[in-house]
Amino acid sequence: MSSLVIKDLHVNIGDKEIVRGLSLEVERGKVHAIMGPNGSGKSTLAKVLGGHPDYTVTSGEVLMDGEDILALAPDARSRKGLFLAFQYPMEIPGVSIANFLRAAVQSRLADGEELEATEYYARLYEKMDALEMPRNFTSRSVNEGFSGGEKKRNEILQMAMLNPKYAILDETDSGLDIDALRIVSGGVNKLRGPEVGILLITHYQRLLDYIVPDYVHVMVEGRIVMSGDKDLALQLEEKGYDWVKEGLQEPAGV
């Protein structure tokens, strides 16, 4: 089955439950957007799917093309085709983008198979051109001293090079000015296609003007409380998250 299925997922940090029974299916070829107010657990969901060690899954399942991935290390999930574009990409001093991406691409090859350098660079340059990144970018240390826009473009470049089956984009629009947003979303749109399922996590509707989703879900307090098509995002923009919260029945005592 070609989809990423999240079933009744519960996630804790320490004793605190952040994700509280979330279910969602992201099919390949589709773009799902999750919107929600600050503190709703959106970013936690992204990190948990990536396998971040600080979070504990207390119950539920995550199936990627039918295979439970929760027991897998983050790198194994990545090699199976799960990609996470970080809200705050990390700096790796002294490691060039070219070398980092090369190691990442190499990690997907079979034992004993060597990356062909000229092909690799040809592909890298092609993807960089699409993201309007100058060639000298490859020799800069990963994210070190990058502007917000450069960091996000670098995330999308990595996504383009790694050809994921499922990509989770965590607040990819945060910290971007309008030009950078255009370039980054243009890059994402080029990667859309029948082979990849995309989960966009965002606070603002703005991103969805550029990357138009097939479905929109609203996440509040660790659950998806409302789902619809792209028009739901516009409604949210107009009425605010309080409109959603008002419609929720809070269990007594919470």
Add this chain to the structure above:
Amino acid sequence: MSTETASNLNIDRSIGDFSYPESHQYDAGVGLTHDTIDYIAGVKGEADWVREYRHKALDIFTSKPMPTHWASHDLDAIVFDNIRYYLSNGQKANRSWDDVPEDMKRTFERLGIPEQERRFLAGVEAQFDSEAVYSNIKKAVGDQGVIFVGPTEGLRDHPEIFKKWFGKVIPAGDNKFSALNSAVFSGGSFIYVPPGVKVKHPLQAYFRINAENFGQFERTLIIADEGSEVMYMEGCTAPKFETATLHSAVVELVAMKGAKIQYITVQNWSANVFNLVTKRAVAHEEAEVKWIDCNIGSRLTMKYPGVVLKGRKARGEVISIALANDGQHQDTGAKMIHAADETTSNIISKSISVGKGRATYRGLVHVPKHLKGCKNNTECDALLINSTSRTDTYPAITVRGTGNAVQHEASVSQISAEQIFYMQQRGLTEGQAMSLSVNGFVNDLVRQFPMEYSVELKRLIDLEMEGSVG
């Protein structure tokens, strides 16, 4: 960068960890007395003055206490009476690999030495326990008057060149271990580069310990005459033995007016080697000496390459990388003694501590009051991998007078869990992510190495880091 596959890594990990059965023709036995010295001097057929020098050095060694008032008490674990001080199959180093005894030849082939020689070296010496079994210099280099021999040959055949400087840069009494080396030295490289000769390709020595309970005490003296240039590289390995092995070398460099010496060490000792080495250079007017020192492996390494900046405008540099893995202590650093006007020195030290590994930086910079226009720059950066890792920095900088400038920067950093998660999310294993971060940390220094050595160093770092994670 870690591009090797897992299976390759498994093969590579054991690259130095093999040994062949011993069959030594000459064996000085266990323990160190004046008889041991007579035995070594006898086997080598040395001149009386050399024998005398050795005997005096032994007395100094015996009389000096262990430097444990400032150094690690782990030194007390060395049992000098259990060590064998001389093992060889004779004096003659072969000039062709075909003539090297089969097991030794196989050893160096497994370490890739003959191949490196063909590819990029001007001369090679390969030492097996106490003596070189192979020594060759490319004819074109020899024809320029460059001498590249062992100490026995050097002191015997070219005393007019070597006797003048032997034991002068580092006297026997400099410290307990320089005294030990001066008493029992065997093997190593004596190099002379005539005025104006620029040796294009590096000269290389490879030091291999094959025997257990053994002490290797090579002695190196490099003299670069006026306006000459030479690059020397050394590599070292030993198999993993149950008992401690001792490596205690003395390396003296003399750069005459306007000469340039680059001395590169990439050591990869197994984890039970005590590596206690004294390295010092004298730089005359406008000369340049650069030590590039990479310390990986060993149980305890103590090594502080130094430059005595003796002539006006002389320049000294130490670039040092140390990786202290679990159970290891890399106690390294640099000494810069400014002794003339307008001398400059630069020290860049980067250390990585893994697990319970400990890296110590000790730096000595001395600029006396009467000098003018001297400059020193010291940077030392430490990277801690685990919360149990340890690093210490002891910089001793004495700068007097008004016309001198000194600059010192130090930093300690850690690889964060978020960084590792980020890299893992791109498909790298935890070990690969660690290696890549560590390689990134030392990258600016590694770039100063000749290509072949930077590749080797990256590979060694990958191996060390692979072994360090769960």
